[in-house]
Amino acid sequence: MSLRPLRPWESCAICPARRLGLCAQLAADDITALAEIKRNVRVVSAASFLYRQGEPCHDYIIVLAGWVMLRAVLEDGSKHILDFAVPGTFLGLHPIPGALSSHSAECLTSVTACLLARARFDHLVSRNITICSRLAQLAAAHEARAQDHLANIGGRDARGRVAHLMSELFFRVQRKFPPVAGDVISVPLSLEQIGQATSLTSVHVSRVLRRLREERVLSFRKPRLEILDPDALLKAAGFEGHLESWCEGSLPRSVFAERPIM
Amino acid sequence: MSLRPLRPWESCAICPARRLGLCAQLAADDITALAEIKRNVRVVSAASFLYRQGEPCHDYIIVLAGWVMLRAVLEDGSKHILDFAVPGTFLGLHPIPGALSSHSAECLTSVTACLLARARFDHLVSRNITICSRLAQLAAAHEARAQDHLANIGGRDARGRVAHLMSELFFRVQRKFPPVAGDVISVPLSLEQIGQATSLTSVHVSRVLRRLREERVLSFRKPRLEILDPDALLKAAGFEGHLESWCEGSLPRSVFAERPIM
DNA sequence: CGTACCTTTGAACGACATCAAAAGTTGTGG
DNA sequence: CCACAACTTTTGATGTCGTTCAAAGGTACG
Numbered sequence: 001m002s003l004r005p006l007r008p009w010e011s012c013a014i015c016p017a018r019r020l021g022l023c024a025q026l027a028a029d030d031i032t033a034l035a036e037i038k039r040n041v042r043v044v045s046a047a048s049f050l051y052r053q054g055e056p057c058h059d060y061i062i063v064l065a066g067w068v069m070l071r072a073v074l075e076d077g078s079k080h081i082l083d084f085a086v087p088g089t090f091l092g093l094h095p096i097p098g099a100l101s102s103h104s105a106e107c108l109t110s111v112t113a114c115l116l117a118r119a120r121f122d123h124l125v126s127r128n129i130t131i132c133s134r135l136a137q138l139a140a141a142h143e144a145r146a147q148d149h150l151a152n153i154g155g156r157d158a159r160g161r162v163a164h165l166m167s168e169l170f171f172r173v174q175r176k177f178p179p180v181a182g183d184v185i186s187v188p189l190s191l192e193q194i195g196q197a198t199s200l201t202s203v204h205v206s207r208v209l210r211r212l213r214e215e216r217v218l219s220f221r222k223p224r225l226e227i228l229d230p231d232a233l234l235k236a237a238g239f240e241g242h243l244e245s246w247c248e249g250s251l252p253r254s255v256f257a258e259r260p261i262m
Numbered sequence: 263m264s265l266r267p268l269r270p271w272e273s274c275a276i277c278p279a280r281r282l283g284l285c286a287q288l289a290a291d292d293i294t295a296l297a298e299i300k301r302n303v304r305v306v307s308a309a310s311f312l313y314r315q316g317e318p319c320h321d322y323i324i325v326l327a328g329w330v331m332l333r334a335v336l337e338d339g340s341k342h343i344l345d346f347a348v349p350g351t352f353l354g355l356h357p358i359p360g361a362l363s364s365h366s367a368e369c370l371t372s373v374t375a376c377l378l379a380r381a382r383f384d385h386l387v388s389r390n391i392t393i394c395s396r397l398a399q400l401a402a403a404h405e406a407r408a409q410d411h412l413a414n415i416g417g418r419d420a421r422g423r424v425a426h427l428m429s430e431l432f433f434r435v436q437r438k439f440p441p442v443a444g445d446v447i448s449v450p451l452s453l454e455q456i457g458q459a460t461s462l463t464s465v466h467v468s469r470v471l472r473r474l475r476e477e478r479v480l481s482f483r484k485p486r487l488e489i490l491d492p493d494a495l496l497k498a499a500g501f502e503g504h505l506e507s508w509c510e511g512s513l514p515r516s517v518f519a520e521r522p523i524m
Numbered sequence: 525c526g527t528a529c530c531t532t533t534g535a536a537c538g539a540c541a542t543c544a545a546a547a548g549t550t551g552t553g554g
Numbered sequence: 555c556c557a558c559a560a561c562t563t564t565t566g567a568t569g570t571c572g573t574t575c576a577a578a579g580g581t582a583c584g
Contacts (some may be wrong), residue, residue, distance in 0.1 A: 069527085072409070074417045075500045082409045102406060108350035132394045133387060139401030144364060145335070146408030147344045153416050154461035156337045158572070176477035192532065199416035204572055206532060215488060238337040276545095277583060420540070453563065466540055484562085531580070541570075547577070554556090 011041070015065050017114070022086025022134055030130050037120040043112050050091065050105035057101050057114040060092040063108035066111030067188050071196065072103040081197040083145060084108075086172050090138050097122070109188050122152060153199050158240060161198040162208045166218060166225060178234055179227040187225040212236070273303070279326050279376070282350025284396055286520055293393050299382040305374050312353065312367035312375060319363050321377040322354040328373030331449050333458065334365035343459040345407060346370075348434050352400050359384070371450050415461050418500060423460040424470045425498035428480060428487060441489040449487040474498070 012035045024029060039059060044050070049055035053072060070086035080105055085091055091105055114213065125132045152164045166187070171177045173185050191202040191209070200206070213219050216235050219226045227233060233234055274297045279285055285293060301321060307313070313319035315334060330347035345367055347353055353367055387394045414426045428449070433439045435447050453464040453471070460467070475481050479495050481488045489495060496502065 022357075023341055039444045072413050074413060075502050078417045080413050080416045085554095093398075093405075095399065095406045102409065124491075125398075127390065129388065129391045129394055132391055132398060136387075136401050137357065138396060138400035139398050139405055141357045143401055143405040143408055144357045146405055146412060147364065149332050150344055150408060150412050150415065151336060151342050154342045155338075155410065167379045201573060202531080203533090203574080207572090210532080240277050253285075452561095461548060464563080465542080467564090468562095469540095472564080525584100526563085527578100527582105531575105531578105533578080535575085537572105537574070539571100539573090542563090543567100543568080544566090546564080546566105548561105550559100550561075552557100552559085554558100 012038075015064060015114070017062055017088045018028045022062060022090045022131070022138060022256070023096060024088075026130065027132065030128065031091070033124060034116070034241055036133065039117045041112065041114050044107055046107050046109050046111075048107050048111075050111070051101050053101050053104040055101060056098065057092050057094065060090065060118060060121050061105070062116070063087055063089045064112040064114055064115040065089065067108040068105050068111055069108055069193065069197075070103050070105055070131065071232075079196050080199070082118060082194060083142070083149070084169065084172075086169075090135075091116070093135070093139055093142070108193070114181055115216075149197075152238075153235050154212040158200050158204055158208045159211065160236060160238055162194065162199065162205060163212065163217070163233055163237065164196065164238055165198055166220065167233060167237040167239065168228065170225065178230050178239075180227060182229055183227040183230075185225050188223045192224060273297075274300075277326065277376070279324055279350045279415040282401060284324060284352045286350075286391070288392065288396065289386075291360075292390065292498065295386060295390055296378070296393065299378060299386050301377040301379045301382075303374065303376050305372060306369055308369050308371050310369050310373075313363050313372070314371065315366040317361050317363060318360065319354050319356065320380055321354065322380060322383050323367070324378070325349055325351045325353065325377055326374040329370040330367050330373055331370055331438065331455065331459075332365050332367055341458050342461070343455060345404075345411070345435075345460070348431075352397075354380070355397070355401055355404070361373065370455070411459075414500075419467055419469045420460070420462050421473065421498060423462065423501055424456065425474065425495055426468060426500055427456065427460055427477070428482065429495060429499040429501065440492050442492055443490060445489045445492075447487050448485045449482065450485045452484060 012018065012023070012031050015023070016021075018031075023034070026034070041064065050061055050068060051059075063085045065087055067089070068089070069077055069081050070083045070085065070091075071081045073079050073177075085105070085128065125135060148168070152161055157166060167177075169187055170179050170183070170185055173187075174183070191205045194200075195202045195205045200208070208218050216228045217236060218228055274280065274285070274293050277285070280293075285296070288296070303326065305327070311321055312330060313321075325347045325348055329354070332344045332347065332353075334342050334344055336342065347367070356363075362514060409432070414423055418426060429439075431449055432441050432445070432447055434446070435449075451459075453467045456462075457464045457467045462470070472483050477494065478490045479498060480490055
């Protein structure tokens with residue numbers, strides 16, 4: 001048996017993200033096309049940046065392992081986490097070619113990232129309609145997630161926001177919903193970061209988490225998130241489908257519209 | 263001269279959205295391809311729905327004239343406006359084929375809409391890489407806008423949120439930024455709707471607008487928005503580029519990353 | 525084992541919400 | 555063209571959820 005290292009495109013077959021995000025649903029020849037333009041796979045340490053707000057972003061990135069936060073700094077210095085990236089998430093899509101990043105991508109843990117050089121990937125996308133179409137779908141899923149966050153922050157109180165965030169993270173990490181009592185996942189977030197994602201202070205997040213623990217809804221002690229009462233969690237997070245007459249007949253928001261896509 | 267009515271694809275050449283949104287930057291043959299699958303152009307009255315939350319959305323829609331709000335109803339009945347559509351905006355892109363709409367599209371004014379049957383457009387997109395790629399770009403622009411709204415609601419106080427919203431609307435309607443003193447546009451929103459877009463009550467929006475008027479920043483009396491002091495408006499809306507040392511070297515969020523796309 | 529950071533808890537404050545009522549605006553039909 | 559009803563906007567008084575400030579535990583890591 002040869003012990004030579006795998007060449008970049010060979011490793012795609014055994015990539016942990018082969019069935020996630022961009023690569024999910026791609027046929028072997030499209031994976032090969034991707035593999036051919038793949039720059040490399042890198043492991044970067046926690047707290048490093050994949051790209052920075054205000055700077056160009058030279059690579060598209062597929063997160064293979066670890067957690068990343070997409071964070072923007074506002075003019076007054078406040079920081080806001082727009083989204084988290086978990087394994088399978090595709091990063092680096094810009095609304096305009098050559099645009100500067102509107103936010104930073106900062107690693108919450110050590111991260112394994114598959115880097116695709118921007119120019120080469122753009123060129124591939126302009127020739128490969130399967131990948132192009134998948135990309136449009138991913139962008140639409142990201143839009144839907146951003147809108148879900150918008151409704152969460154705009155429309156729920158502190159308890160609901162935190163419950164909703166935890167539900168989303170559980171779903172995205174486990175790709176299973178709803179959870180059952182006793183389910184546990186690792187969520188490497190500080191209270192400060194949960195606060196920046198929910199527009200609350202870390203002090204208040206602490207109080208909310210204590211209350212959710214006392215109510216035996218969920219238990220979070222970094223980095224361990226345990227679901228104690230799925231029904232109560234879904235209710236707290238706003239996943240109760242109840243039709244109101246003054247809703248003008250519309251149904252409640254579909255829970256995780258991006259489900260099959262990640 | 264013949265007086266026969268224009269056939270659907272002939273009218274694209276003189277369409278008010280020919281240089282906006284999806285159709286911007288498309289060459290004549292791609293426009294022809296689009297025109298061939300175009301279902302029709304309809305004028306619908308204010309307060310009608312283009313699609314409803316919880317229901318499937320049968321058409322892609324290009325707004326040719328008028329204003330639309332994308333609004334979601336939460337489980338507790340609160341309503342949140344996720345985005346507005348102005349002439350040129352492309353609507354109906356879903357993260358999953360066949361997904362139900364997560365929000366409703368409700369007309370704020372009489373709206374002229376170009377309808378593209380979903381199945382036929384999807385089929386066109388799967389064959390036409392120019393259009394597919396443009397679609398991905400549009401979706402990315404929508405994502406960026408949703409993130410901008412997220413940062414706005416999550417990070418600014420009432421005055422900043424309203425100022426930011428008004429700035430965005432000015433830019434999207436006029437495609438010019440920044441405004442100059444005396445610029446006036448029509449913004450057909452009630453205070454209630456401004457509140458739903460900024461997560462404030464209409465009562466508080468009223469107070470904020472009074473203050474902005476007294477400060478001679480802007481004047482809004484439905485439907486007339488007049489910019490009084492562009493500098494003060496930009497500052498209030500958070501478009502002041504100042505680098506903070508503890509920003510970790512990142513620049514402030516790029517203002518309207520979606521600029522050339524609408 | 526000490527230093528730096530994160531989390532928890534309490535007390536006081538404040539921005540925005542809620543409640544209520546008056547004034548203004550729009551649309552409709554007589 | 556007026557009158558009336560329905561809705562929107564404005565303003566004041568009061569209430570509250572989450573913030574801010576402060577200080578005391580925890581916890582992790584060199």
